[in-house]
Amino acid sequence: MFAVYAARIDADNPLSGLETGERPDPEPPAGWSVVTVKAAALNHHDVFSLRGVGLPADRLPMILGCDAAGVDADGNEVVVHGVIGDANAGGGDETLDPRRSLLSERYQGTLAERVMVPKGNLIPKPAALSFEEAACLPTAYLTAYKMLFEKSGVQPGATLLVQGAGGGVATAIIVLGRAAGYRVWATSRGEAKRERALKLGADQVFPAGARLPERVDVVMETVGQATWAHSVRSLKPGGRIVIAGATSGDAPPAELTRVFFTQLSVIGSTMGSRDQLGRLARFCEQTGVRPVIDRVLPLAQARDGFEAMIAGDLFGKIVFNP
Numbered sequence: 653m654f655a656v657y658a659a660r661i662d663a664d665n666p667l668s669g670l671e672t673g674e675r676p677d678p679e680p681p682a683g684w685s686v687v688t689v690k691a692a693a694l695n696h697h698d699v700f701s702l703r704g705v706g707l708p709a710d711r712l713p714m715i716l717g718c719d720a721a722g723v724d725a726d727g728n729e730v731v732v733h734g735v736i737g738d739a740n741a742g743g744g745d746e747t748l749d750p751r752r753s754l755l756s757e758r759y760q761g762t763l764a765e766r767v768m769v770p771k772g773n774l775i776p777k778p779a780a781l782s783f784e785e786a787a788c789l790p791t792a793y794l795t796a797y798k799m800l801f802e803k804s805g806v807q808p809g810a811t812l813l814v815q816g817a818g819g820g821v822a823t824a825i826i827v828l829g830r831a832a833g834y835r836v837w838a839t840s841r842g843e844a845k846r847e848r849a850l851k852l853g854a855d856q857v858f859p860a861g862a863r864l865p866e867r868v869d870v871v872m873e874t875v876g877q878a879t880w881a882h883s884v885r886s887l888k889p890g891g892r893i894v895i896a897g898a899t900s901g902d903a904p905p906a907e908l909t910r911v912f913f914t915q916l917s918v919i920g921s922t923m924g925s926r927d928q929l930g931r932l933a934r935f936c937e938q939t940g941v942r943p944v945i946d947r948v949l950p951l952a953q954a955r956d957g958f959e960a961m962i963a964g965d966l967f968g969k970i971v972f973n974p
């Protein structure tokens with residue numbers, strides 16, 4: 653089958669290890685199902701994989717991709733939950749299973765004509781969403797959902813600051829947060845992206861690092877090093893940073909004095925559970941929220957999508973059709 657895969661690891665030049673071509677068809681063990689992929693979304697995770705983050709060279713070649721929507725062996729339209737883990741081993745939450753992985757880390761990923769997953773990782777595709785929209789849910793939108801509704805600890809009406817407004821997770825937080833009644837403020841390096849964030853429903857937008865009119869209750873971080881100092885300074889005393897990513901680097905000064913003196917909380921968040929994915933799908937149906945798609949490309953042109961992501965030249969999700 654045709655697939656997009658990591659053939660080599662290169663921390664500095666990730667695209668040099670990206671290849672497209674034939675890979676073996678999945679051979680599912682008992683309890684697993686093969687899904688014919690109709691749409692698969694790109695995540696920054698796929699770029700990190702090519703850099704060798706979470707993907708050691710001894711697992712190559714590895715088909716990339718954490719998200720897909722498609723059709724299972726029985727003809728059901730499904731969304732693939734990308735966390736392969738045992739909820740019992742994680743105290744009821746598969747994202748806390750010490751042995752959990754995401755598709756494309758240990759098991760072959762979704763940027764392919766077919767992917768195999770445990771049957772328990774399939775949820776029905778919401779009828780109101782296209783395959784392309786549904787393919788955005790399992791990573792970026794699920795991460796945003798958990799950051800907002802499990803980890804932020806604040807109720808609708810509170811003010812959120814979203815760093816790096818153009819990203820896949822960031823746009824997801826804007827649309828989900830807006831629909832849930834939060835006051836959403838966002839920063840972006842680019843004027844055009846700030847304008848688009850306003851159109852999406854952000855209440856106010858600011859250049860990266862700008863002084864805000866007032867301090868916020870929660871900051872939603874996925875940019876990391878480039879925005880960390882601003883995030884710490886933008887919070888009310890007692891506020892929270894929910895962090896799910898570090899695109900620009902993961903070793904900024906920790907600002908420890910400000911963290912303890914203003915009694916901030918730093919809350920890590922990763923993906924979400926299968927049950928949360930099901931509730932996210934229903935949330936989209938109930939509210940009319942639809943994932944923000946930057947562009948849809950044939951899977952054979954995946955390299956163009958990776959280049960745009962590495963350049964930061966996107967607003968929302970890049971989706972591929974096999």
Ligand SMILES: NC(=O)c1ccc[n+]([C@@H]2O[C@H](COP(=O)([O-])OP(=O)(O)OC[C@H]3O[C@@H](n4cnc5c(N)ncnc54)[C@H](OP(=O)(O)O)[C@@H]3O)[C@@H](O)[C@H]2O)c1
Pocket residue numbers: 694695696697700791792795815816817818819820821822839840841842845860874875878879896897898899900921922923961964966968
């Ligand atoms: N923990 C999890 O489960 C989980 C799940 C999904 C994603 N993530 C992580 O979250 C991060 C975002 O993922 P994504 O797929 O949403 O990525 P993405 O679509 O590529 O978005 C990245 C955004 O970060 C901003 N950015 C990048 N470099 C920057 C820099 N040097 N300075 C300031 N802003 C910068 C840009 O926003 P502007 O251009 O608008 O400023 C860009 O749009 C990644 O690190 C990813 O690994 C984690």
